[in-house]
Amino acid sequence: MATPRASESTHHFRCGGDVEMQVWSLWDTEVKKYLLHNLLDKRLIEKGDVYALYDFQTYAHNAVAMARRCERIPRLLEIADLINKAYDVLRPGSLLSAGRRWICTGGEICNEKNQLLNREVLLCSSQFLGIAASVANALSLADRPLPPAGEAFIVATVKIATEHLHRWGNQKTIENLRQAAKASPENVTDGNFSLLFSDKSLWHIAIYAELSGIAQSRKQGQVAAITRQVTRSSDYLITLLQLFKHRVTTRTLVNNQGTRVMVADLDRGFWRLYPDNRYAGYEGVEKPVVCVQAINSTSNAIPRMLIPARSVAPRPDTGWDFSHARRLVHALDALSRNWEAVQTVFKLPRTHEEPKALLQAFSNNLIANVWNGDMATPLFSNYWSGANGWYRVAYDNGTGECEEGSPPYSMSESFATGGYITWARYRHEIGALGKQLYGMVVNDKHTSSVVVSRYYSRLSEDTEATIRALNRFAFFSTMVGVGIE
Template sequence: MWDADVRNYLQRQLLHDRLLQQGDVYALYDFQTFTHNAVSMARRCGRVDRLSEIAMLVDEAYQAMEPGTTRSPGRKWICRGGSICTEKNHLLNAEVMLTSVQFLGLASSLANALAVSARPLSRRDRVFVRDTARIAAEHLLRWGNDEAIKRIEVNTGTGPEQVKDGGSELFFTDKPLWQITIYAEVAGIWYRKDPSLATMDNTVERTEDARMRRHVRTLLRFFSARVSYHTPGKGKPVHAKAAHGKAADLDRGYWRHYADGRYAAYEGAQKPVVCSAADDGGKDFRLDVRVPAESVPRRKDTGWDISHARRLVHALDALELNRAAMKAVYALDDTQLPPTGLAAAFANALVADIWNGDTERPLFSNYWSGANGWYRVAYDNGTGQCVEGTPPYGLSNAFPTGGYVTWARYNPVIGLLGKNLYALANRSDAQARDFIDRYYRPLGPVSGAQGRMLSRFMFVSSLAGSVGE
């Protein structure tokens, strides 16, 4: 897949056409989505050659950064075009933190994997590791200024009952989770104390060193404050020894008023809203409301959806692999880091709360809490598109493409579901094809050659080295 299609797509369409030619920084977001599972696979399978190839592509993305200013130092990616950055959503001609932090989560993981590999690195790889550590530090220092740290400290002390409206100011989002990931992976590089790669001393100043330590400690407290545990129902296939049989959730209850999850309690087949062409025949659309939001009760447990929660796979991997490094580099102790059984607790939730219980036709609820209502009904990101929403089980494809299968090491049921779903996606009988077309369309032939290629690449990367034959 990589040699035949994927590498060419990433280099030409994402990096050359979108990022370098159009200035579309959302190419960075997509690059991480499509490749992080492959980086993790190469890391656990010792495929240093594949890590080097991906590093060459990431290095091309570094060429699109622009210099900072006195008031906002450090290199950065600025959105200059594409379909998502507009004047309306204030993303055009601005740094889009979401895309940058997500891409650097991948880049830092890749650089650390190269740094700790047993094989001697080429000069190009060593330069890539050193550059990535410096670029990551520049971004973390900009994002972790005193104002940002104070805001995180305030949010850490708030409870879900303090969220009164649909705003997202108090949320624990993927941005702080990715920053924790970057801190963990960069610590892995600095922990080696190899000046030819990068060390903390030759990357940041002493005063910056202290601020970074304060920033990462604040982020970790924020994360720990927003992780909650509960006991799954009796008979659920969780591992009692893993995290003491507990299941974990993130930001549970904080998102109950948020527009994306406003219909979390509505599991009806009827579309809540329907998009139709405007009466004047122009480019505008009309949004017909069939199920008013006011008629749907708010679920008190609404938090992350399962598609965005895929970030947990890479974040928890980074924390697990670099635990000793983080303690040494940032002067942390075990109480300041998430408990070692946290990933297993999230794996327990995936099996006990989100999976539908069917090993032959596995499906997954839209929300991490186990809610299976509609997601992102009438979603508006400022691009002028009409979005009707995602129906129950509509985010199930996040399971094969999001890296969750690698959690088979915590619960073998997850590995079984991955293998069975892979077999379903490769069957040609009508029943199997109908099921895949309905719930896992990107894995099937109806999605188009490019979409299917990318989805299967993400899926197979999760399976390799994670489950038995």
């Protein structure tokens, strides 16, 4: 289906409406060029910076989901063409470790100190294959014949994704996950975080789900070969799902209307000692750390501690932060859309919970525990548990940059760009919050522009044009085709 014309607009937020047209206008004028030239050509291909793969997913995945909802096959093919460029720089494996992979050989993050230089960065590869598999799945379900390049993309994605999953899901990894599934928060001690459920594992579940949908959708002559590829490492998926089930905590709360609702949290309590979250219990205005330039020094600023971490009691309920939890949006969407295929292709035990029930519970948690309750000025806590303390105080990723940390409500932007608004299908309040925020962003009124500039700065008119375009592209695409009226 072609991109809609203005005359086809039936409603602001429906497929074919003017918000969808805004999304594709941003794609045609700014976003596609940025993804191609800045991320793929300059960073990935020229510098060997695999964090370009991470950023590609961050900016583009919401639009892929929108294109799927609105059946925009030509747009999905455009995105597939870009993904193919990243496939071209995959490096072969070895006799000891088979399978192609992306290797980080440059850029701003990979270095010897953090031990990422000349290595595969698992998170970047996992996140990128998450969006690649989603595009391939959407194309495999097209109700019309695809061009040869589209069919070739599906086949290439299945092969590349399964190569990675087979390598990542080795017997040692499976055994570690099984041990983690037996753990409780008390088993996590300071400095030992091997028991945490990571975003990489969540991405692997999403990739498996998309591949199972492809396997079930292919023509008869292709089904057997693709299914064999996908199911070679079925033990890995089953173990991942068991761990995920173990780490989802559900509780029943009573809302203001006296209605009981079930809310869901992820890895609740397991992350209480993690360095990024040490200040989850501190919600003060004063910075715990300030970055200062050493006298007579041209080196990077260094952190000066004002509030020692030992003076802040760990929040016992701390799980994932609100920004990283955005992975739930695409992972649960992939599981929900492909649930029948996942069960059939991998012969899952019937003990696994229906993903739609989890989507409802996570949506309830967003409203009950993360949102500040203010419809006029919607803000969101830094942690999925509802804690709103500082995040990543004095964060050190090995690059030598000084980070003071993220104060309360500083992750509110994740609501807009992280895909959460698509959960309007499960809680209408989420759609209403999305509409309110959309109005604040596109209408440059004084009262709203102050809030947008402070808490949603990358969507603001004050920010650099390309950054604004990328983030509005991610934001606006979550509003389309999800039942917002």
